[in-house]
Amino acid sequence: xxxxxxxxxxxxxxxxxxxxxxxxxxxxxxxxxxxxxxxxxxxxxxxxxxxxxxxxxxxxxxxxxxxxxxxxxxxxxxxxxxxxxxxxxxxxxxxxxxxxxxxxxxxxxxxxxxxxxxxxxxxxxxxxxxxxxxxxxxxxxxxxxxxxxxxxxxxxxxxxxxxxxxxxxxxxxxxxxxxxxxxxxxxxxxxxxxxxxxxxxxxxxxxxxxxxxxxxxxxxxxxxxxxxxxxxxxxxxxxxxxxxxxxxxxxxxxxxxxxxxxxxxxxxxxxxxxxxxxxxxxxxxxxxxxxxxxxxxxxxxxxxxxxxxxxxxxxxxxxxxxxxxxxxxxxxxxxxxxxxxxxxxxxxxxxxxxxxxxxxxxxxxxxxxxxxxxxxxxxxxxxxxxxxxxxxxxxxxxxxxxxxxxxxxxxxx
Numbered sequence: 001x002x003x004x005x006x007x008x009x010x011x012x013x014x015x016x017x018x019x020x021x022x023x024x025x026x027x028x029x030x031x032x033x034x035x036x037x038x039x040x041x042x043x044x045x046x047x048x049x050x051x052x053x054x055x056x057x058x059x060x061x062x063x064x065x066x067x068x069x070x071x072x073x074x075x076x077x078x079x080x081x082x083x084x085x086x087x088x089x090x091x092x093x094x095x096x097x098x099x100x101x102x103x104x105x106x107x108x109x110x111x112x113x114x115x116x117x118x119x120x121x122x123x124x125x126x127x128x129x130x131x132x133x134x135x136x137x138x139x140x141x142x143x144x145x146x147x148x149x150x151x152x153x154x155x156x157x158x159x160x161x162x163x164x165x166x167x168x169x170x171x172x173x174x175x176x177x178x179x180x181x182x183x184x185x186x187x188x189x190x191x192x193x194x195x196x197x198x199x200x201x202x203x204x205x206x207x208x209x210x211x212x213x214x215x216x217x218x219x220x221x222x223x224x225x226x227x228x229x230x231x232x233x234x235x236x237x238x239x240x241x242x243x244x245x246x247x248x249x250x251x252x253x254x255x256x257x258x259x260x261x262x263x264x265x266x267x268x269x270x271x272x273x274x275x276x277x278x279x280x281x282x283x284x285x286x287x288x289x290x291x292x293x294x295x296x297x298x299x300x301x302x303x304x305x306x307x308x309x310x311x312x313x314x315x316x317x318x319x320x321x322x323x324x325x326x327x328x329x330x331x332x333x334x335x336x337x338x339x340x341x342x343x344x345x346x347x348x349x350x351x352x353x354x355x356x357x358x359x360x361x362x363x364x365x366x367x368x369x370x371x372x373x374x375x376x377x378x379x380x381x382x383x384x385x386x387x388x389x390x391x392x393x394x395x396x397x398x399x400x401x402x403x404x405x406x407x408x409x410x411x412x413x
Contacts (some may be wrong), residue, residue, distance in 0.1 A: 003040050003171045004064050007031040009194060010312070015141075018064070018121050018198070022206045030308070031066045031207045041188035041255040046226060047256075056215040058110050062209045062251055063215075065118040065412070071147045072118075075110035075217055079372070080100045080223040085342040090362045093369045096229070098220055098376045099345055105142050105166065106242070106380035107135035107348075108216065113201055115142045116209035120199030127198040128151065128172075131188040132299045133181050134163030135379055136181045140201060141170035152198065154184045160300060162383045180295055182305050202238075210309075213241045217248025220374055226257060228264035230371035233358045235350045235378060236270040236279050236324070237302040240314030245376070269367065270313060271357030273297035273349075277326035279310045283317065284324075290314065297348040298329045298387045301379060327356040335359065336388055338382060346381035354378075363387075 022031055044061045052058030056076030060067035079099045087095035103110040113136065117128055128144035129152040130136050137153040143153035151172030154162070156179060158235040166172045177184045185203075192203045201209045221228055228249050234242040249266050252258045272280040277296025282290045290310040295303035307313070317324055327335070334348055335356030340346050347355070358375050361367040381388070386391025396408040 005034045008034045021028040036205045037254045059218045070118045073104040073126040075103045083343050090356045096374045100378045105138040108378040109135040109139040112209045113139040116210035119208040125199035129198045129200045131185040137167040141172045143169040196235045210240045213244035214248035216399045217245045228266050231267040231373045233269045235354050236272050237304045238341035239307045239309035242313045267322040268320040270324040271354045272326045274326045274328050275300040276303045276341045279324040280324045298379035299351045299353050325357045325360050348379035348384040349387050351377040
């Protein structure tokens with residue numbers, strides 16, 4: 001890639017080549033892709049992006065993988081929906097939902113996997129692999145099938161059935177591990193050294209994988225007429241998505257794509273489930289120390305008890321003037337139903353976390369009525385139907401007669 005200068009340690013700033021590296025060998029800090037922003041600014045324009053594909057690859061100049069042969073199922077350019085009915089219920093002004101439920105496998109993970117596996121193939125890897133709470137497993141299995149790559153995806157044994165089926169259907173190797181996500185992730189970290197031809201998208205090629213989340217910022221800005229929102233609310237699992245959305249808005253300013261001379265002052269807020277809320281707990285306690293937790297929540301896609309990018313997410317939120325809150329399982333279900341009832345969008349439990357947290361922060365005045373707000377809904381509700389099935393069902397069960405209907409249902413006239 002002409003615009004990638006290499007990798008840089010986020011802690012000690014030591015440079016590395018753009019290879020399959022993810023941890024600094026001197027300070028053990030995470031590595032991040034470094035770009036030549038001056039060269040990008042000279043090459044990219046709003047017009048060149050608009051002329052690109054209707055997918056995340058329209059932003060290829062700001063991504064670390066080769067645009068000429070992407071592993072692409074068509075992820076990205078999902079709708080940004082003006083949510084006036086939800087805003088009215090929450091007492092907000094201008095509210096938008098970034099509806100990533102409409103990606104090819106039903107979640108934002110298609111963004112990061114498309115970038116990661118494109119780079120992995122470029123680096124010579126033969127097998128696609130991951131540790132997953134479900135959505136990533138779906139996406140890796142699907143993209144590997146598209147690319148003709150063998151795949152190994154590792155999941156906790158008690159995952160929602162919908163996510164199990166929608167990983168297994170692609171014909172790769174699906175390995176259920178007796179433990180939670182953190183147990184699965186430790187196993188995959190060990191396998192990374194044992195299987196040098198395997199690209200674990202969220203381990204040895206994580207540096208490139210994470211960059212795909214920036215497109216969530218790029219698209220929102222483009223869809224708002226190349227303006228940044230005032231405030232975004234993002235679910236937190238590992239914390240990577242939140243940090244990359246923040247990075248994405250900054251990068252757009254660096255290369256001259258945003259309106260205005262000053263860097264965008266986007267407030268970043270985070271959302272977690274109470275049953276797995278290590279970052280929200282640290283925020284509430286005013287500490288930098290993120291204590292690992294054992295997950296116990298219906299929001300399994302966010303159930304990472306020891307988040308790799310937790311501290312960086314915490315730092316982004318604090319520096320931006322945002323907030324982090326957590327919500328109960330009952331509030332998560334209520335959030336799913338509220339979004340569905342007001343805007344016709346069926347979100348998985350992670351989306352319920354985002355909407356319930358948005359409601360909580362709005363009630364506390366931390367998300368304000370005078371702000372342009374974007375809430376990220378990152379996965380489809382059919383993936384976690386078990387969470388809502390006990391709470392919804394037929395309004396009535398009747399005989400096939402008009403009299404039975406009229407007796408059972410009071411029609412509003």
